[in-house]
Amino acid sequence: MSDLRRPNIIVAVFDALGASTLDDLLHELPALAELQGASSVWSNAYSPNPEGGPARASLFTGLDPCVHGVWTDGVALPAYEYTFPQRLTQSGYITWLVGRRQLSGSSHWTTEPMRPDEYSHCEWAHGPLHRSRQNAYLNWLQETAGAAFSAIFPLQANPDDTIIPPEHYQAMADIDDQLSFNHWVGERIGTMINNASTTEPFVGIAGFVVGEAMGARPSSDCSGEAVNRRALQQADSALGDVIAALAEAPCDRDTVVIVTAARGNASGINSARALTESQIKVPLFVRLPEGNSRIIDAAVSTIDLAPTILQLAQLPLPQRRQGASLLADELPRGWALSRQRSGRYGWHSALRIGHWKLVVSHGNYQADGSPSYRLYDLTADPGENNNLAIDGAYADQLEDMIDRLIDARCAMEDRTEPRIAKF
Amino acid sequence: MTRHNRRPNILFICTDQQRGDSLHCTGASWAVTPNLDKLASQGALFRNCYVQNPVCCPSRASLFTGKYVANHGLYANGVPLPANRKLFTRTLADAGYDCGMIGKQHLSPCDSWQTELRQDDGYRVFEWAHGPNHRALENDYHRWLRKAQPDIYAALFPDRGANENTEYGNRAKAGTPVDRVPKEAHYSHWVAERAIDFIEHPRDDAEPFCLVANFFDPHHPFGAPQEFRDKISADSIPAPNTRANELDSKPAPHRACSEKSYSGTAPGFQEYSADEIREIRAQYWAMIALVDHEVGRMLEALEHSGLAQNTLVVFSSDHGEMLGNHQQLLKGPQLYDDLTRVPLIIRWPDHIDAGAVVDELVQWVDLPATFLDASGCAKGRGVQGQSLLPLAAGGHPHWRQWALSEYRYSGFATDPLIMTTMLRHQQWKLIVWHGPPATNGVRDGELYNLADDPGELINLFHDPEYTGTRRKMKGLLLDVMAETEDRMEPQSRLW
Numbered sequence: 016m017s018d019l020r021r022p023n024i025i026v027a028v029f030d031a032l033g034a035s036t037l038d039d040l041l042h043e044l045p046a047l048a049e050l051q052g053a054s055s056v057w058s059n060a061y062s063p064n065p066e067g068g069p070a071r072a073s074l075f076t077g078l079d080p081c082v083h084g085v086w087t088d089g090v091a092l093p094a095y096e097y098t099f100p101q102r103l104t105q106s107g108y109i110t111w112l113v114g115r116r117q118l119s120g121s122s123h124w125t126t127e128p129m130r131p132d133e134y135s136h137c138e139w140a141h142g143p144l145h146r147s148r149q150n151a152y153l154n155w156l157q158e159t160a161g162a163a164f165s166a167i168f169p170l171q172a173n174p175d176d177t178i179i180p181p182e183h184y185q186a187m188a189d190i191d192d193q194l195s196f197n198h199w200v201g202e203r204i205g206t207m208i209n210n211a212s213t214t215e216p217f218v219g220i221a222g223f224v225v226g227e228a229m230g231a232r233p234s235s236d237c238s239g240e241a242v243n244r245r246a247l248q249q250a251d252s253a254l255g256d257v258i259a260a261l262a263e264a265p266c267d268r269d270t271v272v273i274v275t276a277a278r279g280n281a282s283g284i285n286s287a288r289a290l291t292e293s294q295i296k297v298p299l300f301v302r303l304p305e306g307n308s309r310i311i312d313a314a315v316s317t318i319d320l321a322p323t324i325l326q327l328a329q330l331p332l333p334q335r336r337q338g339a340s341l342l343a344d345e346l347p348r349g350w351a352l353s354r355q356r357s358g359r360y361g362w363h364s365a366l367r368i369g370h371w372k373l374v375v376s377h378g379n380y381q382a383d384g385s386p387s388y389r390l391y392d393l394t395a396d397p398g399e400n401n402n403l404a405i406d407g408a409y410a411d412q413l414e415d416m417i418d419r420l421i422d423a424r425c426a427m428e429d430r431t432e433p434r435i436a437k438f
Numbered sequence: 439m440t441r442h443n444r445r446p447n448i449l450f451i452c453t454d455q456q457r458g459d460s461l462h463c464t465g466a467s468w469a470v471t472p473n474l475d476k477l478a479s480q481g482a483l484f485r486n487c488y489v490q491n492p493v494c495c496p497s498r499a500s501l502f503t504g505k506y507v508a509n510h511g512l513y514a515n516g517v518p519l520p521a522n523r524k525l526f527t528r529t530l531a532d533a534g535y536d537c538g539m540i541g542k543q544h545l546s547p548c549d550s551w552q553t554e555l556r557q558d559d560g561y562r563v564f565e566w567a568h569g570p571n572h573r574a575l576e577n578d579y580h581r582w583l584r585k586a587q588p589d590i591y592a593a594l595f596p597d598r599g600a601n602e603n604t605e606y607g608n609r610a611k612a613g614t615p616v617d618r619v620p621k622e623a624h625y626s627h628w629v630a631e632r633a634i635d636f637i638e639h640p641r642d643d644a645e646p647f648c649l650v651a652n653f654f655d656p657h658h659p660f661g662a663p664q665e666f667r668d669k670i671s672a673d674s675i676p677a678p679n680t681r682a683n684e685l686d687s688k689p690a691p692h693r694a695c696s697e698k699s700y701s702g703t704a705p706g707f708q709e710y711s712a713d714e715i716r717e718i719r720a721q722y723w724a725m726i727a728l729v730d731h732e733v734g735r736m737l738e739a740l741e742h743s744g745l746a747q748n749t750l751v752v753f754s755s756d757h758g759e760m761l762g763n764h765q766q767l768l769k770g771p772q773l774y775d776d777l778t779r780v781p782l783i784i785r786w787p788d789h790i791d792a793g794a795v796v797d798e799l800v801q802w803v804d805l806p807a808t809f810l811d812a813s814g815c816a817k818g819r820g821v822q823g824q825s826l827l828p829l830a831a832g833g834h835p836h837w838r839q840w841a842l843s844e845y846r847y848s849g850f851a852t853d854p855l856i857m858t859t860m861l862r863h864q865q866w867k868l869i870v871w872h873g874p875p876a877t878n879g880v881r882d883g884e885l886y887n888l889a890d891d892p893g894e895l896i897n898l899f900h901d902p903e904y905t906g907t908r909r910k911m912k913g914l915l916l917d918v919m920a921e922t923e924d925r926m927e928p929q930s931r932l933w
Contacts, residue, residue, distance in 0.1 A: 068933070081508075081923045089931040095522050120931020232933075350875055354920075358929070362920050377920045378913070386913045410909075417912050418873070418881055424919050425857055425876035428508035429520075430846060436516035436547035437605075437850060438495070 021108075021216045021329050022304065023270040025204070025261070027254055028074065030067060030115050030142070031226040033279035034060070034296045036242050043248060046255030050272060053302050057341065059314040060299035061351035061367060062278040065290060069356075070277040070317065071117045075099055077321030077338035079352070079427040086356045091119035094130070097333065099321040100218065104132045106330055109215050111207050113138045114152070114200040114222030115230070117277070121145060122232075123174040138203055140222075142230015143187050143196035144179050146172035152199050160194050179231045187229060192249055197223050201253020205260035213266045218328075221257065223250040226281055241282045269304035271327050275320060288389075289363035290374050291399055295353045301341070313347040314367045335431040352423045366420040370394040373404075373416035388413060446786065447749040448530070448648040448809050449637070449740065452501075453729055454494065454542060454657040455769065456755035458487065458779035460726055468674040470666075470727040473734030474783065477753060481785025482794035482830040488841035488862060489757050489802045492769050492777035493848045494544045497756045497802065502526060502545060502557075504806040504821030506842065509924040513846040518546040519557060524820050526806035530648045531560025533815045536641060538563030540578075540632045541625075541652030548572065550604045565632050569654050570616040570625040571607045579628045587623040594619070608704040611714070613661010613721060621663045621728060626655050630732035634739040646748075648809070651736065655725040656759070658768060660717075662724035669727050672720035678762035679893045685765060687897045689871045689882035691856055692764070692772065699768040701850035707760075707767045715762045722761055746787070750812045752805065753783040764894070771845045773860035773869045773884075774894050778843045786812065790830045798829055799841040799862055819926040839863060840918055847877075854878040861915045865889035868911035885911065 041048045062070045064080050072078070072085035075098040080086055084093050092098075098118070104110045112134045119127050121141045126149040129137060140152035146168070157164040167186045192198055204219045211217050224230055225246040254274075261270050276297040297317060318338035325332055326340040339348060350368040355361070362377040374389040388404035390413050395401075403409040459465045463475040463483060490500040491507045499505075499512035502525045507513055511520040531537045537560045546555040548568040553576045556564065567579035573595070583591045594616050607614060621627050633651040641647060655662075685693045698706035707715070733753070740746045758777040760766040769777050782800070784790060789812075803823030810817050811825035828834045841862040847855040856879055857872040865888045873881025885899040885908050898904040 084924060084927040086923070086925040086927065087929060088933040089929040090927045091930060093522070093927060120929070120933060122932035125931055348875070356920070356923065356925060364916065364920060375913075375916055377917045385910065386917055414909055414912070417909070417916065418870075419875075421859070421870055421912065421915060421919070422872050422874060422876040422881065424916075425508075425846075425859065425872050428513070428846070429511045430513045432511045432513075432517050432520045434514055434516045434851075435518065436549035436552070438515035438547065438549050 022327060023211075023216050023261075023266070023268050024218045024273065024324060024327060025221065025257060025270060026218070026273045026324070027221045027223060027250075027275070028115070029250070029276035029298070030117075030222070030224045031278055031281040032242060032247070032276040032298060033293045034058070034298050035293060036280055037298045040244065040247060044251040046251045046258060047274065050254070050258065050274060050302055051300050053306065053308050054272075054274075054300035055303065055307060056310045057299040057315050057347070058310050058312050059351070059367065060275070060297050060317060061314060061353050062276070062295050062297050062317050063351075063353050065278050065281075065294040065353065065355050066357060067117050067277055067281075068120070072096075074275070074277050074317045074320055075118065077318050077336040079318060079337050080354065080356070081427060082337060082429045082431070087358060089120035089122060097335070098130065098133065099324050100134055100220065101130060101132050102325060102330060102333070103218050103328055104135060106328065107215060108328065109135045109212060109217040111136045111204065111217065111219045112222060113203040113220070114196070115141055115224050116222060117141065121147075121230075123177060124172055125174075136207065140196070140230070142224040142228070144184070144229040144231035146177070148172070152196050155199055156194060163190060163194055177232070184229070184231070188243065188245065192252070195246070195249045196229070197225070197246055197250035197253045200250070201256045204257050208257070208260040208264050211264060211266060216268060216328075218324075221254070223253070225250055242280060271304065272302040273300070273320070273324070275299045275317060277317070288399075289355055289360065289376060290353055290365040292372075292393070292397070295365065311347060313349045314351045315341060315347045316351045319348070334433055337427060337431070350419070350423060352420075352427055364420060364424070366416060366423050367393075368416070368419055371412070371416055372399070373413070373420055375417075375420065388417075390416060444643060444748055445646045445814055446812050447646045447745055448535070448812065449736070449749055449751045450648070450650045450805075450809070451653070451733055451736070451751070451753045452650065453653045453655060453755040455757060455759045456656050456726065456729075456781060457758040457761065457776060458485075458781050460656075460723070461781055464781060466723070468671060469723055470669045471730040473730045473737060474753060474781075477733075477737065477751065477785055478783045480787070480792045481751070481783055482790050482796055484782035484784070484796045484800055484826070486797055486799045486841070487754065487780050487782035487802070488778050488799065488843055489780055490843055491848055492757045492771075492773060492843065492845055494756055496846070496848045498544055499523075501756070501802050501805055504803050504817075504823050505924065506803060506822060506922045507844045507846060507848075508922065509822070512545070514848040514851075516547045516549060518555060524818065525557055525559050526809055526821070527648060527650065528558055528560040529810060529815050529818060530813055533813060534645060535560075535813065536639075536645050536647040537561045537649075538565075538636045538647070539650045539652065540565045540636065541629045542566075542568055542654050543652065544568065548574075563636055567625065567628075567654075569607060569657070571614060579625050582628050582632070583623060590619055590623045605703060607659050608700055610659040611705045611710065612718065613659045617659055617661030618663055621665060621731070624663060624728065626653050626728050626732045629653050630735050633736050637736070637739050637745065638743055646813070648813075653729050653732070655729050656722050658759070660721040660725075662721050662728055666724040666728045666731070667721060670720045670723045672716050675716070675719050675723065678715060678719075678765070679895070680763060680765050681895050684895060688764075688884065690880065691852075691871070692766070695770050695772060696765040699766070700770065701852045703850050704768060707762060707765050710767075719761055722759065749786075750809070751783075751785040752808070753781060754802070754805065755780040770849045771856040771858045773843055773845060773858050775888075775892075778860060784808070784826065784830050789827065791832070794830060796829050798834075798837050799839065800826055800829065801841050819928065822922065822924070840914065842918055842922060859915065861911060861918060863911065863914055866907060866911055867894070868908070868915060870912075870915065883908070
């Protein structure tokens with residue numbers, strides 16, 4: 016029997032897109048602009064980690080990176096964790112993924128293993144330049160435009176030689192809009208919407224890729240990974256196609272559309288200034304069927320997204336979660352913790368609370384000891400140019416933020432197992 | 439395989455609620471601990487061993503998993519150990535060790551006389567008894583007592599066991615009858631009897647054993663057989679460590695811990711007269727004397743069986759006991775040395791010099807790493823501690839310079855929930871009483887200079903003169919919290 020109360024859900028997840036970058040470019044992105052205007056917008060949404068792997072594991076599980084165990088890129092989400100697509104599939108949703116996923120390591124053109132019950136239908140591709148044999152986009156491109164494919168990839172993929180020559184980067188960046196990765200994502204999602212069942216609700220996850228590296232290499236070895244404007248425009252157009260397909264869909268079930276990014280801009284991740292707003296503040300907006308466009312300024316985290324989606328799907332929230340539904344009656348958390356634990360870029364922790372932000376670059380307790388601090392008043396200094404931690408007049412404010420960071424870290428420990436007895 | 443290359447047996451003797459300073463060899467001149475003192479003189483005595491949590495379950499979970507409390511997920515008594523946690527005894531069993539546990543385990547709830555859920559622990563022998571008053575039918579001490587001393591058993595437990603009386607032991611101000619039975623019928627005697635049986639079990643030379651012998655003593659109720667009470671002179675035990683108006687300088691919940699123990703569910707220090715406190719302190723050391731006596735029998739059996747030379751013997755305890763100090767009893771969110779510093783002795787002839795004394799800060803998470811190191815097993819990715827063998831054998835140039843202990847409403851719950859974190863570094867100890875967003879409690883703290891104030895009587899946290907030290911310790915705590923996160927999942931790809 017059809018249950019029209021459970022909505023369809025479309026989730027657009029950008030691979031690396033800072034909130035401020037999207038704001039800056041919104042004037043050339045009509046679909047995103049229209050969608051954002053009709054949505055509930057969380058204007059201070061943070062990723063718990065500036066690296067894609069940990070950030071996505073958090074986005075899909077609702078757990079902090081310290082709890083799900085994916086502490087840096089290249090670490091696989093442990094098999095015993097549950098993602099929200101798994102829970103939705105098991106509850107009767109038809110679930111699709113098209114594009115990037117990144118819940119396990121993908122270097123050396125490695126194909127990601129899927130999880131039990133994860134997707135009813137999956138067309139996985141880490142990015143347009145990721146040469147796994149299972150890259151669904153490249154298989155589509157080869158079939159759709161063999162000549163274009165052969166021009167970019169004249170040779171067989173070699174997992175031990177994964178450096179893409181500059182001319183091939185350029186060729187892929189210049190590919191026709193209709194052959195682009197993000198167009199493909201939108202087209203496949205659109206096709207699935209057109210063919211959707213009228214009895215079961217669906218969830219479609221569009222894994223857009225807009226970073227310059229295009230799934231070939233992360234930002235570490237190139238000069239950062241700025242957002243590719245053209246790829247973003249192609250994603251915007253694809254999202255427009257998806258919205259249009261929804262309007263034409265045969266089922267009159269309500270559809271919720273969610274736009275977010277796993278992490279902010281990847282450029283600068285290897286610089287001395289870790290955990291900048293550009294790196295960890297991400298777009299997050301939700302278009303609900305009933306409208307209700309509004310802007311929520313309180314800080315939230317992308318770990319709150321999985322519980323939000325489960326609530327939309329009218330599923331009970333699992334015990335093992337740390338995020339809170341953004342649609343709950345309570346006020347949003349009002350704080351967000353983000354941590355980088357990269358072997359290459361060092362360890363840093365950041366706390367946003369109110370208009371204050373503290374970034375700690377952790378010291379080596381055996382060497383010179385002390386951590387270094389950056390303290391910003393984001394209202395007065397949104398560009399994070401004026402480090403108040405070195406100003407003695409703010410010593411008490413700095414200590415207060417250190418106290419709150421200690422408490423926030425404590426709040427994010429793994430206490431998900433229920434207490435079932437007194438002792 | 440030559441005899442010298444044989445993997446060692448492991449005998450881990452663990453008491454419950456025994457303070458680090460409670461042995462004669464750790465400063466209690468009135469203690470009657472000849473066997474433990476002798477053990478220390480034959481091996482290494484660690485004088486600064488800290489547990490990762492001041493109550494049973496979370497502390498023991500850190501021992502068995504080698505993880506800090508923030509990571510193993512058993513943050514409070516009454517919480518089951520989450521799935522996917524590997525116990526070091528499982529690793530040893532998989533490597534061919536014959537493993538056994540006798541006594542109290544407490545890695546899952548035991549409230550309302552429930553039988554502890556068995557873990558994937560690798561034990562061949564599991565003779566479990568949560569405590570001498572615990573009325574689960576599976577209480578192996580009671581099964582033994584019923585056969586060994588039927589009259590005593592019938593007199594102690596004439597009824598069938600009342601479920602509503604599950605906190606009977608906690609509510610008792612002094613010892614309960616089962617605490618005072620003659621030693622031949624006592625829980626501690628049972629542990630030693632069964633441990634000796636396990637040690638003497640015939641085994642092939644290639645099959646070493648690992649025995650975890652868990653005494654319940656000197657856990658409250660404060661009672662011991664008269665024979666051992668008679669060995670203790672109450673007059674020789676100093677009065678509790680405190681000073682006038684001490685509680686005024688401490689975070690507010692300390693006062694509640696003084697008025698009532700166990701978050702209001704057990705009698706508090708302030709409900710005892712000075713004489714009663716004096717007596718329970720004497721009973722505490724009487725229990726320790728009993729444990730010492732029984733440990734002596736176990737070590738004698740080990741010697742007699744010819745296994746002592748090739749056996750790693752470790753003696754420690756899961757946490758301490760306030761014992762009237764700071765005007766408090768039992769345990770809870772307080773992170774004084776009374777609760778967090780425990781005895782630790784490691785004896786391994788031919789590997790550790792007799793009489794070694796180690797003053798470095800070490801932690802309970804180091805014990806599973808030590809056992810696995812001695813056994814030749816790889817530590818595995820899950821264990822966060824470091825083997826103590828290099829320290830015991832003469833030193834380690836890069837040993838960690840801190841110790842961490844984390845209380846996460848681990849004892850009886852309160853409203854608001856209480857969470858505290860202790861960081862010891864050099865002579866300094868910082869204790870954070872967490873506030874929002876961790877809990878709705880009031881954020882506060884303690885800072886002690888243990889070089890000048892080993893009794894932790896002078897709280898420097900709010901003293902303007904120590905603002906710099908306080909801030910430096912908070913910075914170090916942030917670093918240590920980052921250091922101790924669980925990054926055990928392998929990075930199998932570059933990205």
